[in-house]
Amino acid sequence: MADTEILMAAIRCESNRIDAAMHADLDELAVTMDGLLTEILRYGLFNGGKRLRPLLVVLAARLCGRSDPAVYNLARAFEYLHAATLMHDDVIDNAETRRGRPSVYKKFGLVAAILAGDFLHARSMAIVGELAGTEALSVFSEATGRIVDGEFLQMRNAADLNLLEEDYQRAILGKTGHLIAAACEIGVIWAGRGTEERNALRTYGTHLGCAFQIIDDLLDYQGEKGKTGKAAGNDLVEGKMTLPLILAVHQADQEDRRRLQEILADAAHRRCAFAEVSRLIEKYNGFSISRRKAEEAATAALSQLDVFPDKAGGQEKAILQGLVKYVLEREK
Amino acid sequence: MADTEILMAAIRCESNRIDAAMHADLDELAVTMDGLLTEILRYGLFNGGKRLRPLLVVLAARLCGRSDPAVYNLARAFEYLHAATLMHDDVIDNAETRRGRPSVYKKFGLVAAILAGDFLHARSMAIVGELAGTEALSVFSEATGRIVDGEFLQMRNAADLNLLEEDYQRAILGKTGHLIAAACEIGVIWAGRGTEERNALRTYGTHLGCAFQIIDDLLDYQGEKGKTGKAAGNDLVEGKMTLPLILAVHQADQEDRRRLQEILADAAHRRCAFAEVSRLIEKYNGFSISRRKAEEAATAALSQLDVFPDKAGGQEKAILQGLVKYVLEREK
Numbered sequence: 001m002a003d004t005e006i007l008m009a010a011i012r013c014e015s016n017r018i019d020a021a022m023h024a025d026l027d028e029l030a031v032t033m034d035g036l037l038t039e040i041l042r043y044g045l046f047n048g049g050k051r052l053r054p055l056l057v058v059l060a061a062r063l064c065g066r067s068d069p070a071v072y073n074l075a076r077a078f079e080y081l082h083a084a085t086l087m088h089d090d091v092i093d094n095a096e097t098r099r100g101r102p103s104v105y106k107k108f109g110l111v112a113a114i115l116a117g118d119f120l121h122a123r124s125m126a127i128v129g130e131l132a133g134t135e136a137l138s139v140f141s142e143a144t145g146r147i148v149d150g151e152f153l154q155m156r157n158a159a160d161l162n163l164l165e166e167d168y169q170r171a172i173l174g175k176t177g178h179l180i181a182a183a184c185e186i187g188v189i190w191a192g193r194g195t196e197e198r199n200a201l202r203t204y205g206t207h208l209g210c211a212f213q214i215i216d217d218l219l220d221y222q223g224e225k226g227k228t229g230k231a232a233g234n235d236l237v238e239g240k241m242t243l244p245l246i247l248a249v250h251q252a253d254q255e256d257r258r259r260l261q262e263i264l265a266d267a268a269h270r271r272c273a274f275a276e277v278s279r280l281i282e283k284y285n286g287f288s289i290s291r292r293k294a295e296e297a298a299t300a301a302l303s304q305l306d307v308f309p310d311k312a313g314g315q316e317k318a319i320l321q322g323l324v325k326y327v328l329e330r331e332k
Numbered sequence: 333m334a335d336t337e338i339l340m341a342a343i344r345c346e347s348n349r350i351d352a353a354m355h356a357d358l359d360e361l362a363v364t365m366d367g368l369l370t371e372i373l374r375y376g377l378f379n380g381g382k383r384l385r386p387l388l389v390v391l392a393a394r395l396c397g398r399s400d401p402a403v404y405n406l407a408r409a410f411e412y413l414h415a416a417t418l419m420h421d422d423v424i425d426n427a428e429t430r431r432g433r434p435s436v437y438k439k440f441g442l443v444a445a446i447l448a449g450d451f452l453h454a455r456s457m458a459i460v461g462e463l464a465g466t467e468a469l470s471v472f473s474e475a476t477g478r479i480v481d482g483e484f485l486q487m488r489n490a491a492d493l494n495l496l497e498e499d500y501q502r503a504i505l506g507k508t509g510h511l512i513a514a515a516c517e518i519g520v521i522w523a524g525r526g527t528e529e530r531n532a533l534r535t536y537g538t539h540l541g542c543a544f545q546i547i548d549d550l551l552d553y554q555g556e557k558g559k560t561g562k563a564a565g566n567d568l569v570e571g572k573m574t575l576p577l578i579l580a581v582h583q584a585d586q587e588d589r590r591r592l593q594e595i596l597a598d599a600a601h602r603r604c605a606f607a608e609v610s611r612l613i614e615k616y617n618g619f620s621i622s623r624r625k626a627e628e629a630a631t632a633a634l635s636q637l638d639v640f641p642d643k644a645g646g647q648e649k650a651i652l653q654g655l656v657k658y659v660l661e662r663e664k
Binding site for chain 1: 364365366368369417420423424442443446447448449450451453454455457458461462465466469470472473474476477479480481483484485487488
């Protein structure tokens with residue numbers, strides 16, 4: 001318990017520094033920028049986000065021996081890109097809320113959500129190119145391309161009863177894993193370290209991202225709205241085939257499978273079948289197997305950290321280990 | 333007339349090479365990319381566009397003494413970014429058609445238009461960073477930021493009767509001028525030339541872009557659908573305050589001004605008042621003054637080319653001069 005508290009205090013401290021770097025950037029931009037755009041960016045960026053991606057840049061860089069504060073200027077690019085994808089996601093998913101508040105889309109409208117996302121997207125790439133060089137930019141833009149690819153995959157996968165676990169894995173890699181991996185890798189590049197460290201931290205990030213997304217998808221069924229800030233069951237309403245559901249569909253007997261098919265095929269059905277689908281997932285251990293898969297990903301992430309001696313980056317290594325645990329245990 | 337034919341032939345030849353570079357890139361991407369995404373990119377990119385922006389990169393680089401064919405790989409980034417902004421614009425404007433065909437938005441839907449735009453956006457920045465370096469990337473992303481700023485301005489300006497010509501100028505700079513200027517400037521950077529050439533070609537691009545946009549806005553009132561590929565009067569329906577209208581509003585007597593106010597204030601009104609508004613603009617010379625302003629911008633663009641001796645880049649200089657003339661005379 002004390003360990004968790006120390007971890008959370010360290011994370012809070014880093015988050016504050018990342019936020020400060022973003023505030024400084026926006027203040028500077030505000031001088032020449034349309035006032036409404038500034039307001040939207042502030043609203044979209046400062047919303048109680050966990051700052052996981054920029055935090056990973058900071059930790060990776062420091063673990064690799066570079067610890068000057070300019071890392072926060074680089075790190076903010078990852079929160080910008082993340083926020084940009086959320087703004088566009090909210091349009092795509094027609095989402096009413098984001099972290100318990102109206103989404104940028106609902107508060108400021110379609111035009112604002114698209115354009116502010118575009119602005120942050122451009123800004124994030126410019127920062128990475130300028131501060132970390134073109135090799136880092138190439139890793140970063142590759143991740144962006146993969147996010148889009150993952151979204152297409154998810155769209156194509158919607159309500160598809162024959163979806164395989166591999167399809168799900170590819171979609172969550174695109175949606176979450178690649179950018180988290182890129183955050184780790186670009187921290188290493190920025191610190192000027194070589195292939196071994198790059199591979200290790202990129203792989204750490206990939207597994208961490210997968211664990212993160214599986215837990216996210218579990219929380220969509222099992223989370224409490226008071227904690228997650230969103231109503232449970234969104235994914236089902238949208239026909240998203242997440243891991244618990246995929247596992248249940250594959251294990252289900254003929255009758256249950258037919259029933260799931262019936263529900264999934266019809267948007268109106270999906271809206272009122274949350275309890276029933278949850279029961280069916282439970283019946284076929286979809287939740288417990290999903291959690292086990294998240295734990296396996298977490299273990300794989302942890303093992304990558306062996307490359308780094310405990311001494312070298314004592315605190316950073318401990319935080320990276322702690323983050324894995326945190327991702328598994330989080331309730332929001 | 334013979335001059336124009338030579339110019340058009342040269343432009344067609346360059347366009348084909350730019351298209352070939354884009355095709356090669358998409359073929360390579362298609363191997364790992366979602367098939368639907370590939371299809372959307374092809375549809376959105378190969379649509380009879382004029383390739384003005386990539387053409388300027390090629391011409392600027394060659395005028396500055398660098399003429400290896402890798403310039404086409406760099407140049408395509410500008411068509412990617414342009415196409416990305418059009419895809420998002422069509423969502424924002426709810427546009428049915430683009431160049432006489434269904435827009436990406438109408439053909440493939442909202443999700444596709446947003447995501448394919450995001451993909452091209454990322455790809456364009458990665459190309460500029462990789463091939464032309466971080467200084468070029470910074471010019472490029474500055475232009476992207478300005479596009480967004482220009483869109484916000486345009487949104488804010490809609491149906492605003494008190495809009496000044498300066499507001500219009502800033503909006504069209506953001507929307508068109510900055511990216512065209514960036515294409516010219518990045519061509520110079522890529523060729524490794526200094527401040528004088530950079531300033532001259534950037535300023536050339538800024539003025540060319542303004543002339544281009546003023547003519548675009550004139551064509552929205554005076555163009556023939558058979559040539560432009562879109563119905564006249566779109567801007568009025570959307571309440572866009574373009575130069576002809578701004579000039580008319582400022583010149584109009586009290587009664588005509590009241591009438592324009594009445595029309596602009598109401599979307600239903602705007603939809604059926606095209607002939608009447610056109611007459612009022614005509615009455616106050618809004619069209620002829622706009623055309624004169626476009627010609628002034630064109631002259632300013634041409635004068636920037638004096639920096640370059642005729643000998644040095646004979647053909648390129650002639651094409652850059654010819655482009656200015658073409659922009660003024662175009663009917664689509």
